[in-house]
Amino acid sequence: MLGLYAVIALNQVNDRVIVPFTEVVTRDAAGLLSIFESGVWAAGTVMRSSQFALDVRNGCNGVEAVILLAAAIFAFPATLRSRLIGISAASIAIQLLNLVRLGSLFWLGEHDRRIFDFFHVAVWQSLIILAAISIFLLWSWKFAEKPLAHAR
Amino acid sequence: MKRDLPMKRIHFRLMTVIGLVQFLLLLPTASAQISLGTAQNFGVLAGSTATNTGATTVNGNVGVSPGSAVTGFPPGVIIGGTIHANDAVAMQAENDLATAYNNIVATPCNVDLTGQNLGGLTLTPGVYCFTTSAQLTGALTLNALGNANALFLFKIGSTLTTASASSVTVINNGGNSCNKVFWQVGSSATLGTGSSFVGDILALSSITLTTGANTNGRALARNGAVTLDGSNVNTCGVLACPIITVNPASLPNGAVGTAYSQTVSASGGTAPFVFSISSGALPAGLILNGVTGAITGTPTAAGTSTFTITATDATGCFGSRLYDLTIATTGCGVITLSPSTLPPGTALFPYAQTVTASGGTAPYTFAITAGALPPGLVLSAAGQITGAPQQPGIFNVTIRATDVNGCQGSRTYSLVILAALPPSGGSTLSLAGLMILTVLLAAAGLFVMNRMSI
Numbered sequence: 001m002l003g004l005y006a007v008i009a010l011n012q013v014n015d016r017v018i019v020p021f022t023e024v025v026t027r028d029a030a031g032l033l034s035i036f037e038s039g040v041w042a043a044g045t046v047m048r049s050s051q052f053a054l055d056v057r058n059g060c061n062g063v064e065a066v067i068l069l070a071a072a073i074f075a076f077p078a079t080l081r082s083r084l085i086g087i088s089a090a091s092i093a094i095q096l097l098n099l100v101r102l103g104s105l106f107w108l109g110e111h112d113r114r115i116f117d118f119f120h121v122a123v124w125q126s127l128i129i130l131a132a133i134s135i136f137l138l139w140s141w142k143f144a145e146k147p148l149a150h151a152r
Numbered sequence: 153m154k155r156d157l158p159m160k161r162i163h164f165r166l167m168t169v170i171g172l173v174q175f176l177l178l179l180p181t182a183s184a185q186i187s188l189g190t191a192q193n194f195g196v197l198a199g200s201t202a203t204n205t206g207a208t209t210v211n212g213n214v215g216v217s218p219g220s221a222v223t224g225f226p227p228g229v230i231i232g233g234t235i236h237a238n239d240a241v242a243m244q245a246e247n248d249l250a251t252a253y254n255n256i257v258a259t260p261c262n263v264d265l266t267g268q269n270l271g272g273l274t275l276t277p278g279v280y281c282f283t284t285s286a287q288l289t290g291a292l293t294l295n296a297l298g299n300a301n302a303l304f305l306f307k308i309g310s311t312l313t314t315a316s317a318s319s320v321t322v323i324n325n326g327g328n329s330c331n332k333v334f335w336q337v338g339s340s341a342t343l344g345t346g347s348s349f350v351g352d353i354l355a356l357s358s359i360t361l362t363t364g365a366n367t368n369g370r371a372l373a374r375n376g377a378v379t380l381d382g383s384n385v386n387t388c389g390v391l392a393c394p395i396i397t398v399n400p401a402s403l404p405n406g407a408v409g410t411a412y413s414q415t416v417s418a419s420g421g422t423a424p425f426v427f428s429i430s431s432g433a434l435p436a437g438l439i440l441n442g443v444t445g446a447i448t449g450t451p452t453a454a455g456t457s458t459f460t461i462t463a464t465d466a467t468g469c470f471g472s473r474l475y476d477l478t479i480a481t482t483g484c485g486v487i488t489l490s491p492s493t494l495p496p497g498t499a500l501f502p503y504a505q506t507v508t509a510s511g512g513t514a515p516y517t518f519a520i521t522a523g524a525l526p527p528g529l530v531l532s533a534a535g536q537i538t539g540a541p542q543q544p545g546i547f548n549v550t551i552r553a554t555d556v557n558g559c560q561g562s563r564t565y566s567l568v569i570l571a572a573l574p575p576s577g578g579s580t581l582s583l584a585g586l587m588i589l590t591v592l593l594a595a596a597g598l599f600v601m602n603r604m605s606i
Contacts (some may be wrong), residue, residue, distance in 0.1 A: 034376065038275040046501045053498040053570060065581050065589070072593040077601070114235055125585045133592050 014058065019045070022061040025095070029056070031104035037107065047102070052100070052110040062098035062128075066091045067133050077139055086139040088130075097131050164272075164601070186256065186303070186334050187470050188352070189248025190241070191372055195233060195385045197245055198359075199375040204228035206363070206382035212370070217241035218545055219377075228380065240496060240568045243546045249372050253354045256336040259305060271318065282309055287314040293323060294333060294350070300326030302331040304351070312341040314365075320350040340376065343367065361385070382549040387497035396471025398463050401493065404450050405478040405486040405511075405561050412438060416445040416473075420464030430472055432459030435479045451479040456532065456562045457549065458522060474551055476522075476564040487512040487561025490552055494537070494566040497526070499544045507535040512555030521562060522550035526569050541569045 007013055022045050038050045043048035047054045075088040101124045109116040160176030181193035195212030196202050202216050204224025213233035216222055220238035220396035236242035265273075274299055286308045295411040302325065306312075312335060322331040331382045333351030335341065340357040343349050350367040353359055353518035358376030361367065366384040399417050406412040434440060434595040437452035440461065455478070462472040480486060490508050497503035509516040525531060526541035531551065547569065552562035580587060 017173060030346065043499070043502050046498065048498055048501055053501060055500060059581075064586060068581075068589055068593065074596060076597050112234075115229070117222075117235070118226065121582075125581055128581055129585060129589045132589055135594055136593055137596055140597065149279065 018058060018061070018063065022056055022058065022062070025061045025098065029099045029106070032099050033103040033106055033149045034119055037043070040106070047106055049106075049110060052106065054106045056102060060102070062094050063131060065098075065128055066094050068092065069122060069136060072136055073139060078140075082139075090135050090139065094132065095126070097128065102126070186252060186305070186332070188252045188370075188372075189459040189471070191245040191249040191252065191370075192387075193233065194236075194245055194372065195230075195370055195387045196378050196380070197242070197249060197370070197372045198378040199246065199373055200358075201377045202380075203377060203385075204380040206492075206558070208380045208381070208383045210384070210385045212385075212387040213245075215245055217242035217246045218543075220544075224380070224500055235445045238544050239354070239570055242570065243280075243544075244339065246374065247546065249354065249374055253336060253356070253374060256305060256307060256334060256354065259307070261307065271315075275304065277304055279305040279307065281307045284309045285313070285315050287309040287315075288318045288320070288561045290318060291319045292318075294320065294331070295323050296325040296331065298324050298326050302326070302332065304331075306333075306335045306351070308336065311339050312337045312355075314342070314344045314347045314349065316344040317346045318344055319348040321348075322350055331368070335514065396425075396463055396465060398427075398471055398473035402563060403475050403477050405480060405488065405550075406435070407480045407484060407486060408451050408454050411448075411450050413448045416447065416461055416463075417438075418445070418463035418465070418471065420471065421463070421467065424463050428462050428464070430460045430462040433457060433458050434459060435477055436479075437546075448456050454479050456521065456550070456552065456560070458564060460605040473547065474564055474566070477564055478552075478561045480559050480561065484555075484557065484559030485511045487516075487553055487555060487559055489551060489561060490562070494565045494567045496570055497529075497541050498570045499541055503529060503537065503539045506551075507537065507551055509535070509553035509555070509561060511547070511561065512553070512559045513557055514555065516553040518551055518553050518557050520549055521552045522564070523548040529567075544569045 026045050026047055027042045030040050030047045033040045040047065046054045047056065069090045073090060074082055105120055105124070107114060108119055120126045178257050191197055194211040194215050196214045200216070200219035201212055201221040202548050206227060208228040210228065210233070210494045211231050213236055213580060214222055214225060214230055215236035217238045220236050222237050225235060251322045259279055262278040263280050265280050266283045267456050270286060270288040270292045274293040274295055276295050277299065286306070294304050301422065308538050322333065325331055331350055335351050335353045337353060337355040340359065341353050341355045345361060345362045345364055347365040349365065349367040349369065353369065353371050355373045356375060357373065358366055358378065360379045361371065361381060361383040363381045364383065368386045370387050371378050371385055379418045388586065395459045397420050398417055403414050416427060422509065427440060427442050429440055434447065435451050435453065435457045438447055440447050440450040456476055458474065458476045460472050462470050464470040488511050490510065494505055507518060516535065517533045518531060520531055524547065525537065526543065526545065526547045528542040529537055529539040530535050547567045548564060549567065550564040552560055
């Protein structure tokens, strides 16, 4: 896990992988929100409308949460196939949830900045933690028990 | 003795007359108005950060500009306002704060209190100055002498510090619970624990209200931070001036030798208004009628003049607008630039806007003659403003168009660049969130493995 954090902290990795990925996340979040609201678009890592702009920075793209969850799945005793399935499913789930998070934060920012801050700092962090734990428990119960049972 | 008596009476009458004149000279100063412009709508306004700890209550907006971090709301509560984190409202308020601050600085002193502790003093309306720092230990009493509009101005060269449990009290305020007390602080203000303060603090740097310090007035910092800790900030401390707008937004250009006549007006305050040139100068040959707002005359020289017209209403509140007026040489038509205002942009976000000209002979070339575009934006000779602004703020820039015959016209723009959120707060998971998740995942893993091994 620490190794992965170190890798994404490298400038080259950040510039060539993380920032482009964040731009994709930003574009997808804007696309998701535009289903419900017109006039929202993205350029680079910034979502904006005529009344609000949101800069999706490093740390806001869900990568750290995915790394942490992947490390936990990798550390858990299971087959390599189960681990890969778990990591893939967890990454997709966290990223989808993060898209909802970004879309909702943008909508809140347009309508009430106080609520935006509260949801940004408190509510969504709790939801992400809750989701990560749920995903891990679900995976470990449903997919990772067989090797242990077999070993026993 | 009998010969001396008439001389003493003359002396006495002379002293009485001098005293009366002095009183009358002081009276306008003591009853003048200080206008905060749009900053009046803020209970807390900071240049860098606004930080709160504990159960603070702020009456009015909480704003920051050019910084953007506002933290601690909640648990802090904002009544009758909202948070403006480096948006256009906060930027304008900071500009108005700078104007009000400079107006107080320019107000002459009545009494120099340098070196004196304010504690234990009873002061009447007036302008009090400290060339260096000011200290309040104990109780300061401000006696309004029954005048509901009494004005107390304190001009402090460096810091303002109040000791723990110090207090400022206004008495005989003519039944007006909203007192007009202003503290212009040359550096930073610190209100001690449990202090009970009165008046608007306009500080060049930071303002700190330590634990339980309350103020019946605003905390307005130009460049630094405002820090609150279980405080009450009540904006009822001063006269609330309305926002006065000078119209029109721009003036048409003129030409040398051609009679010019335009009238500016004001709205938002209490009529009648008095108009004046508060900065810059009108083109040669033109004059401003202070009563009617008419700008008339025949220009005598070509060129572009940039000036500010200020409208002051009947209560002393004021508003102003920056104009630029181009006088073309004889034979040139009046060249007008469009649009009249530039749409706001967002920091780090691509911006594109084209300025066009009319009234002359195309093609036109465009150039900046005063001010500057935000860093990251450039103006092409064809009038296209492009790029990605690198920082938020309000940027004044004058753009001049020159037609094929050399005739010129120009316009001054105020371009607002908004900050892109989030400037503060957490990411998807903050460091604390990541640590919590790590612990929970480890616990969940152990829990599942234990269940499986049973």
